[in-house]
Amino acid sequence: MNDLTPDAAQDIPGLMREIGARARSAAAELAFASSEAKARALGAAAAAVEARADEIVAANDKDMDFGRDKGLSAAMLDRLRLDAGRIAGIVAGLRAVAAQADPVGSVMAEWDMPSGLHIRRVRTPLGVIGVIYESRPNVTADAGALCLKSGNAVILRGGSESFHSSGVLVDCLKDGLRAAGLPEDAVQLVPTRDRAAVRELLTMTGFVDVIVPRGGKGLVGLVQAEARVPVFAHLEGICHIYIDRAADPEKALRVTLNAKTRRTGICGAAECLLIHRDVADTIGQGVVRALVDAGVEVRGDAILQKIPGVVPAQEDDWGREFLDMVIAARVVDDIDDAIAHIRRYGSSHTESILTEDDAAAERFFQRLDSAILMRNASTQFADGGEFGMGAEIGIATGKLHARGPVGAEQLTSFKYLVTGDGTTRP
Amino acid sequence: MNDLTPDAAQDIPGLMREIGARARSAAAELAFASSEAKARALGAAAAAVEARADEIVAANDKDMDFGRDKGLSAAMLDRLRLDAGRIAGIVAGLRAVAAQADPVGSVMAEWDMPSGLHIRRVRTPLGVIGVIYESRPNVTADAGALCLKSGNAVILRGGSESFHSSGVLVDCLKDGLRAAGLPEDAVQLVPTRDRAAVRELLTMTGFVDVIVPRGGKGLVGLVQAEARVPVFAHLEGICHIYIDRAADPEKALRVTLNAKTRRTGICGAAECLLIHRDVADTIGQGVVRALVDAGVEVRGDAILQKIPGVVPAQEDDWGREFLDMVIAARVVDDIDDAIAHIRRYGSSHTESILTEDDAAAERFFQRLDSAILMRNASTQFADGGEFGMGAEIGIATGKLHARGPVGAEQLTSFKYLVTGDGTTRP
Numbered sequence: 001m002n003d004l005t006p007d008a009a010q011d012i013p014g015l016m017r018e019i020g021a022r023a024r025s026a027a028a029e030l031a032f033a034s035s036e037a038k039a040r041a042l043g044a045a046a047a048a049v050e051a052r053a054d055e056i057v058a059a060n061d062k063d064m065d066f067g068r069d070k071g072l073s074a075a076m077l078d079r080l081r082l083d084a085g086r087i088a089g090i091v092a093g094l095r096a097v098a099a100q101a102d103p104v105g106s107v108m109a110e111w112d113m114p115s116g117l118h119i120r121r122v123r124t125p126l127g128v129i130g131v132i133y134e135s136r137p138n139v140t141a142d143a144g145a146l147c148l149k150s151g152n153a154v155i156l157r158g159g160s161e162s163f164h165s166s167g168v169l170v171d172c173l174k175d176g177l178r179a180a181g182l183p184e185d186a187v188q189l190v191p192t193r194d195r196a197a198v199r200e201l202l203t204m205t206g207f208v209d210v211i212v213p214r215g216g217k218g219l220v221g222l223v224q225a226e227a228r229v230p231v232f233a234h235l236e237g238i239c240h241i242y243i244d245r246a247a248d249p250e251k252a253l254r255v256t257l258n259a260k261t262r263r264t265g266i267c268g269a270a271e272c273l274l275i276h277r278d279v280a281d282t283i284g285q286g287v288v289r290a291l292v293d294a295g296v297e298v299r300g301d302a303i304l305q306k307i308p309g310v311v312p313a314q315e316d317d318w319g320r321e322f323l324d325m326v327i328a329a330r331v332v333d334d335i336d337d338a339i340a341h342i343r344r345y346g347s348s349h350t351e352s353i354l355t356e357d358d359a360a361a362e363r364f365f366q367r368l369d370s371a372i373l374m375r376n377a378s379t380q381f382a383d384g385g386e387f388g389m390g391a392e393i394g395i396a397t398g399k400l401h402a403r404g405p406v407g408a409e410q411l412t413s414f415k416y417l418v419t420g421d422g423t424t425r426p
Numbered sequence: 427m428n429d430l431t432p433d434a435a436q437d438i439p440g441l442m443r444e445i446g447a448r449a450r451s452a453a454a455e456l457a458f459a460s461s462e463a464k465a466r467a468l469g470a471a472a473a474a475v476e477a478r479a480d481e482i483v484a485a486n487d488k489d490m491d492f493g494r495d496k497g498l499s500a501a502m503l504d505r506l507r508l509d510a511g512r513i514a515g516i517v518a519g520l521r522a523v524a525a526q527a528d529p530v531g532s533v534m535a536e537w538d539m540p541s542g543l544h545i546r547r548v549r550t551p552l553g554v555i556g557v558i559y560e561s562r563p564n565v566t567a568d569a570g571a572l573c574l575k576s577g578n579a580v581i582l583r584g585g586s587e588s589f590h591s592s593g594v595l596v597d598c599l600k601d602g603l604r605a606a607g608l609p610e611d612a613v614q615l616v617p618t619r620d621r622a623a624v625r626e627l628l629t630m631t632g633f634v635d636v637i638v639p640r641g642g643k644g645l646v647g648l649v650q651a652e653a654r655v656p657v658f659a660h661l662e663g664i665c666h667i668y669i670d671r672a673a674d675p676e677k678a679l680r681v682t683l684n685a686k687t688r689r690t691g692i693c694g695a696a697e698c699l700l701i702h703r704d705v706a707d708t709i710g711q712g713v714v715r716a717l718v719d720a721g722v723e724v725r726g727d728a729i730l731q732k733i734p735g736v737v738p739a740q741e742d743d744w745g746r747e748f749l750d751m752v753i754a755a756r757v758v759d760d761i762d763d764a765i766a767h768i769r770r771y772g773s774s775h776t777e778s779i780l781t782e783d784d785a786a787a788e789r790f791f792q793r794l795d796s797a798i799l800m801r802n803a804s805t806q807f808a809d810g811g812e813f814g815m816g817a818e819i820g821i822a823t824g825k826l827h828a829r830g831p832v833g834a835e836q837l838t839s840f841k842y843l844v845t846g847d848g849t850t851r852p
Contacts, residue, residue, distance in 0.1 A: 032792045113814055117803055124795055126825055209825060230656070230826050251848030258850035365843050366458045369550055377543055377846030386851065387842070388539055399552055399635060399839035400656050401827040413825035416813070417791050420803030422677030424684035425812065 010192060016200035019155055019188050020207025023128045026185035027153035031125050035102035037180045042098035042145055045176025046091045049141070052172060053087050059164035060137065067135070067161045075265060080135040080161055090141045090169070096390040097145040103409040104151040118419045123412040125151030127209040130201045131393065132157045132223060134215035137165035142391040143212070144173045144187045149390075150411035153186045155208065157201060159215075160193040202227040212394045212406070217321070232406055234371075234397040236321045237267030238347040239379040242338040242364070244355035245276040249283045251376055252354045256287050258378040259352065261294055265323050267395060268350055268382035272318065273298075273329040274338045280304070280331045288329060301330035319345030335360050339367050346370060348397040350382040371397050371404040436618060442626035445581055445614050446633025449554045452611035453579035457551050461528035463606045468524035468571055471602025472517045475567070478598060479513050485590035486563065493561070493587045501691060506561040506587055516567045516595070522816040523571040529835045530577045544845045549838040551577030553635040556627045557819065558583045558649060560641035563591035568817040569638070570599045570613045576837035579612045581634065583627060585641075586619040628653040638820045638832070643747070658832055660797075660823040662747040663693030664773040665805040668764040668790070670781035671702040675709045677802055678780045682713050684804040685778065687720055691749050693821060694776055694808030698744065699724075699755040700764045706730070706757045714755060727756035745771030761786050765793050772796060774823040776808040797823050797830040 030038075049056065060082040067080050082090075103123050110120040129152050131143040140156055147154035158166040170189040177184050190197045202211060202223060211231045213223040220235050241259050243252050259270035273291075275284035285307055291298050292309035299313035310329075317328040318341070332338045335353075342351050352374035353364040361375045372382050382405065384392020389407025396402045402410040456464075475482065486508040493506050508516075529549050536546040555578045557569040566582055573580035584592040596615040603610050616623045628637060628649060637657045639649040646661050667685050669678050685696035699717075701710035711733055717724050718735035725739035736755070743754040744767070758764045761779075768777055778800035779790040787801045798808050808831065810818020815833025822828045828836040 031795065111814060113812065115807065115812060117807060117812070119813060124825075248848065254848050254850055255846075262851055361845075369457065369841060372842045372844060374844040375846065377844055377849040378851050380851040381541065381543060381844065381846075381849070386539065386541060386543070387545060388537060399550075403839060404842045413829060415795060416798045416830045418798060418800040418803055418807065419787075420681075420801065420807075422674065422680050423803040423807070424680055425688055425804050425806040 010194065012192065012194055012196040013200050015192070016190070016197055016204060017207065019190065020128070020204050022185040023153040023155050023188060024207055026183040027125065027127050029183050030148070030151050030153060030186050031104070033151060033182055037182055038102060038148055038151070039098045041148060041176040041180035041182050042094050043176070044179035045145070045173045046094035046098065048172035048175035049087060049091050049094065049169065052168060053084065056082060056087060056165060056168045059168045062164045063137075063162055070161065072135070072161065076135055076161070080137065080165075082137055082165055086138065090138050093138070093142055093391045094145050097149050097408065100149065100390050100408065102149065103412050108414060115425070116420055116423050120417045121414050122417055124415050126411055126413050128153045128155065128207060129393075129411060130155045130157070130208045130211045130229065132198060132201065132211065132213045132215075132219065134159040134219060135161045136214070137162040137169060139214050140166040140169040140189075141173070143393045144170065146391055146393045146408045146411060148173070148177075148186060150408040152411055155188050155190065155201065157190040157198060163193060199226065202229060205229055214394050230400075232394060232396040232398065232402045234267060234347065234349055234395050236347040237269070237349040237382070237395070238272065238319055238321050238345065239268060239270045239349055239382070240272045240274060240342050240346060240351040241270045241379065242274040242332075242335070242342070242351065242353045243276060243279060243283055243287065244335060244353055244357060244360050245278045246357035246360060247279060247283055247354040248356050248376075249286065252283050253287050253290055255352065255354055255376065255378050257290055257294060259380055260291060260296055260327050261325065262378070262380050264325055266380065268380045269323065270379050271320065271322055271327060272345070273327055274332045274341055275329065276335070276338070277331050277333055284331065291327060295325055297326040299326065299328045303331045304329050321347075335363055339364065342368055342370075349395070350374065350379045352377055352379050371395070436620065438618065438620055438622040439626050441618070442616070442623055442630060443633065445616065446554070446630050448611040449579040449581050449614060450633050452609040453551065453553050455609050456574070456577050456579060456612050457530075459577060459608055463608055464528060464574055464577070465524045467574060467602040467606035467608050468520050469602070470605035471571070471599045472520035472524065474598035474601040475513060475517050475520065475595065478594060479510065482508060482513060482591060482594045485594045488590045489563075489588055496587065498561070498587065502561055502587070506563065506591075508563055508591055512564065516564050519564070519568055519817045520571050523575050523834065526575065526816050526834065528575065529838050534840060541851070542846055542849050546843045547840050548843055550841050552837055552839050554579045554581065554633060555819075555837060556581045556583070556634045556637045556655065558624060558627065558637065558639045558641075558645065560585040560645060561587040562640070563588040563595060565640050566592040566595040566615075567599070569819045570596065572817055572819045572834045572837060574599070574603075574612060576834040578837055581614050581616065581627065583616040583624055589619060625652065628655060631655055640820050656826075658820060658822040658824070658828045660693060660773065660775055660821050662773040663695070663775040663808070663821075664698065664745055664747050664771065665694060665696045665775055665808070666698045666700060666768050666772060666777040667696045667805065668700040668758075668761070668768070668777065668779045669702060669705060669709055669713065670761060670779055670783060670786050671704045672783035672786060673705060673709055673780040674782050675712060678709050679713050679716055681778065681780055681802065681804050683716055683720060685806055686717060686722055686753050687751065688804070688806050690751055692806065694806045695749065696805050697746065697748055697753060698771070699753055700758045700767055701755065702761070702764070703757050703759055710757065717753060721751055723752045725752065725754045729757045730755050747773075761789055765790065768794055768796075775821070776800065776805045778803055778805050797821070
């Protein structure tokens with residue numbers, strides 16, 4: 001680990017440019033590392049995390065002390081905390097990414113042309129990824145692993161709270177790189193808490209190809225506003241559940257409760273419930289009562305306010321990310337009214353329709369354009385692991401390049417490889 | 427056609443925002459237009475171009491007069507000119523795009539998860555594409571057709587020289603949209619020559635999803651510097667030909683001559699020739715002599731200057747886009763020296779290795795990261811039509827989203843459609 005102390009006299013732009021140049025050069029080498037070497041590095045990193053678990057916990061204790069002194073909320077402290085179980089989760093994540101297919105070099109498409117040319121479209125790494133995150137130290141391992149798998153170098157800038165924990169995790173990743181004969185600079189942690197480093201990272205277009213911010217709306221909004229480097233991100237997860245006229249009552253109840261209450265602090269948690277008018281008094285009422293019974297504050301429209309425990313929704317409750325045991329709820333006239341509501345208030349993250357009617361599901365899928373659309377499934381599944389990506393570096397709601405959960409595959413670009421036999425163009 | 431006269435008093439930002447809002451609303455409708463309707467619109471547009479050929483030629487005559495008055499070069503005037511043959515080419519292009527598979531709605535991947543979820547990744551349109559181009563009126567038809575095919579609305583801003591020609595071509599595309607019952611606002615031409623309209627287009631992030639500039643380095647550089655909207659582009663096409671030690675002499679001669687001389691003004695024309703030391707006096711000398719004989723000014727290094735007719739290369743001839751009967755040429759020590767030269771001076775567009783040695787070709791393909799890498803083929807094939815895309819809206823050298831020739835498929839994004847059966851996350 002480098003010096004941890006913020007130092008006003010430090011040349012932050014110079015430091016960041018040096019980190020960028022080293023990442024660029026590591027990326028050039030990593031771009032054609034063999035699949036075996038990359039998998040070996042990830043396996044060795046997992047072993048290092050296991051072997052150095054005590055050291056990680058001790059570093060995390062320091063971070064927890066710092067966090068308590070700083071007055072972090074209980075929820076923030078919980079995200080920061082690493083224990084044996086969570087460390088085992090990190091190890092499992094590294095091994096899961098190691099076990100996945102290497103996206104680099106895979107042929108996405110190939111075809112022959114009448115000219116005699118054979119054309120292949122082949123995946124290549126993007127180059128250098130910058131990851132800016134808050135307190136969760138496991139992001140260090142997930143982001144490092146996915147970038148390595150996809151042949152990209154990564155510059156990690158964790159929250160100041162997770163500084164020591166992330167430091168040891170990065171050391172473990174470097175142990176892995178060394179064991180596989182790959183360049184250590186492929187994974188670097190910004191060695192200062194100075195926020196000027198973030199501003200620098202966001203504008204180093206010559207050294208960084210993509211920025212992935214992980215954290216709250218404040219962090220992501222700042223990154224989106226100030227970055228000159230392209231950004232893969234979502235600002236908010238304002239996920240909707242729509243209970244259609246043809247919903248199955250039991251599924252509606254089960255899925256809505258899970259989507260709201262399983263974990264309220266994640267971006268895939270449902271924040272708004274829309275209920276078809278025809279089933280408002282039947283399925284809708286049952287679901288709303290169950291939510292109230294489960295301790296959820298339901299902020300309802302005039303119709304739903306008749307149900308005991310429901311409080312009146314204010315205008316700004318629509319399109320609001322509560323990240324808490326709160327949900328906005330209203331009755332809609334029909335599926336098109338639900339679609340219009342989601343288009344107006346949604347954040348293009350994840351929406352789920354509960355219906356047994358194929359035509360309704362098809363309409364919902366076709367007319368909405370969120371990154372993830374679901375049928376009869378909980379929005380809490382909006383997650384790279386649950387999509388089979390081993391892990392995720394983040395979830396993107398933009399439409400360019402990456403969208404939805406971003407795993408190793410979406411951290412790649414491609415090139416065309418064209419072969420002829422002395423072929424000339426007429 | 428709207429008013430053609432630049433008008434200082436015109437509210438350009440207001441005008442552009444209105445165009446943007448209409449494009450956004452057309453895009454929402456076009457996003458789920460059927461494949462049949464889109465193909466019908468393109469077919470009807472092709473028929474309209476055929477039927478209105480005289481009108482197009484008359485409009486083009488006006489543009490040619492304007493261009494001559496403005497003092498355009500002979501090359502520029504040639505690009506601007508439309509005659510019966512070129513109009514037939516436009517018609518054929520529209521029909522070729524119509525005949526292609528619709529990318530929208532196609533399932534890119536699908537899989538099942540142990541949770542019981544079935545996940546599909548499905549192509550969707552990007553939304554609204556802005557195309558900024560110079561004098562070539564055929565870009566109007568190609569760009570309009572590809573955007574329509576991919577379900578995107580397009581805002582076209584042609585060069586002032588091609589104003590009248592592009593106007594009639596856009597009218598033909600609108601004829602097609604009308605015939606298929608699709609929104610006419612899906613294809614709009616900016617109805618003013620005022621350059622303020624370009625500045626507005628580049629920053630309308632709420633209305634435009636991607637900008638594609640087509641033209642010289644001046645135009646593209648300006649767009650890249652000023653756009654707040656993402657850009658698909660290449661600044662320059664500094665294409666390299668590398669004659670390897672294991673090159674076939676006859677293929678080397680044929681391909682190099684074609685790559686340099688077939689057409690010198692296109693981005694896929696070769697601008698630099700690298701020759702392996704071991705074959706400099708044999709194959710290399712033959713190729714250089716043939717280039718000189720063909721009227722090419724060969725700017726060579728010290729070794730090649732011994733060949734009659736070769737003039738000395740200056741330092742700034744490396745990495746220079748001549749777009750003329752000029753080529754820079756030097757001898758390299760080996761393939762790695764060639765790769766290093768291309769990495770240093772290339773523009774990540776297209777490079778070709780001439781070799782019979784599979785290992786050398788593999789090394790060239792693996793260690794370089796241009797959008798297009800070729801073996802034993804002319805760089806002049808760097809073109810959407812030659813890649814089987816029917817047409818191209820441009821060629822991109824960036825690594826995000828689109829790369830190489832950009833056809834309809836790369837004008838799409840995707841979304842995840844996830845189906846469960848009341849599935850909840852544990």
